[in-house]
Amino acid sequence: MNDGYADMRRHMMDLVVRARQEIVENEGKSEVTGKGSGGAAILRNLVEANLALDSEHRRLTADELFSNIFSFLLAGHETSSHSLSFAFVLLALYPEKQQTLLEEVSRLWPGNEPVSPHSSVCEYTLAFFRETLRLWPAEPRLAKDVDADTSLPGVHFSRNGNETSLTEGQAYTLPVPARSIVMLDIWALHYNPLHWGEDVHEFTPERFLDTDTYRWPRHAYMPFSTGARGCIGMRFALAESICMLACVVRQYEVLVPADLAGKSWSEQKEVLLQWTTGVTLTPTNARVRLRRRV
Ligand code: HEM
Numbered sequence: 001m002n003d004g005y006a007d008m009r010r011h012m013m014d015l016v017v018r019a020r021q022e023i024v025e026n027e028g029k030s031e032v033t034g035k036g037s038g039g040a041a042i043l044r045n046l047v048e049a050n051l052a053l054d055s056e057h058r059r060l061t062a063d064e065l066f067s068n069i070f071s072f073l074l075a076g077h078e079t080s081s082h083s084l085s086f087a088f089v090l091l092a093l094y095p096e097k098q099q100t101l102l103e104e105v106s107r108l109w110p111g112n113e114p115v116s117p118h119s120s121v122c123e124y125t126l127a128f129f130r131e132t133l134r135l136w137p138a139e140p141r142l143a144k145d146v147d148a149d150t151s152l153p154g155v156h157f158s159r160n161g162n163e164t165s166l167t168e169g170q171a172y173t174l175p176v177p178a179r180s181i182v183m184l185d186i187w188a189l190h191y192n193p194l195h196w197g198e199d200v201h202e203f204t205p206e207r208f209l210d211t212d213t214y215r216w217p218r219h220a221y222m223p224f225s226t227g228a229r230g231c232i233g234m235r236f237a238l239a240e241s242i243c244m245l246a247c248v249v250r251q252y253e254v255l256v257p258a259d260l261a262g263k264s265w266s267e268q269k270e271v272l273l274q275w276t277t278g279v280t281l282t283p284t285n286a287r288v289r290l291r292r293r294v
Pocket residue numbers: 071072075076077079080083133137138139142143222223224225228229230231232233234236237
């Protein structure tokens with residue numbers, strides 16, 4: 001882990017050096033292209049704020065600069081890219097669900113003009129991505145430091161015989177002393193049959209579609225955490241991911257890679273959905289093949 005952070009620090013330093021060079025080279029020019037730092041406007045703005053000389057109060061300190069870059073690289077980039085990697089593999093593994101997604105996108109976007117799909121109307125695409133995050137949340141467990149003595153309400157559950165279903169039992173209060181660490185087990189919540197039904201392990205985007213008689217359980221879904229320190233990038237992440245899925249599926253058929261095409265579905269699934277726990281949940285073998293739609 002320490003090596004990882006040292007690598008990340010070196011990488012951030014490299015980005016800052018390149019962004020500084022670009023700012024200096026473009027000084028006085030009216031338009032800055034952002035090409036040197038990969039077109040990263042946020043990075044350039046942060047480095048400019050760090051270089052600002054006019055007032056101490058407006059200047060971003062070096063620590064603030066690195067802390068912000070760290071947040072955007074890790075909190076913003078790694079989470080989104082890993083989640084999308086899982087989503088693309090799932091498109092390939094579930095062609096009938098990919099077809100439903102394509103039908104939605106084609107209905108909302110009938111011509112070939114690049115209209116950016118909006119998350120509030122792309123219901124199925126959003127459900128597809130939400131289901132991806134239910135099964136593979138980028139941050140499956142979150143640790144929270146407890147500042148002051150407090151208590152948490154709890155409920156005992158019991159298993160119904162040999163079945164996987166659970167029955168809600170007696171309520172209790174759990175004292176939590178200051179300086180404890182509370183682990184929020186997002187994974188346990190997302191895989192709890194009490195909230196999600198017996199098919200918790202199945203990839204079923206339809207469970208995120210409300211009907212007249214069903215509302216999906218918002219209280220049992222926390223891929224972006226919640227409350228005051230929940231993800232500030234949630235809306236952006238949903239919008240960009242939906243846009244990415246819709247635009248790619250509109251133009252390409254997403255398929256399993258050629259070397260796995262002859263294998264059984266369960267073998268393909270096992271190979272392509274491997275992951276490890278890094279700073280975020282990291283897919284280790286997510287590969288797909290794209291075939292342009294005619
Ligand atoms: C699928 C994509 C994403 C997922 C699953 C995700 C998930 C999360 C989670 C679980 C947290 C809480 C972490 C904790 O309590 O320790 C968090 C915090 C945060 N996220 Fe995201 N995130 C995503 C995308 C983004 C994007 C795109 C941005 C920015 C552009 C972003 C910026 C942040 C920031 C700055 C925080 C810290 C908020 C704070 O501490 O007050 N995230 N995210």
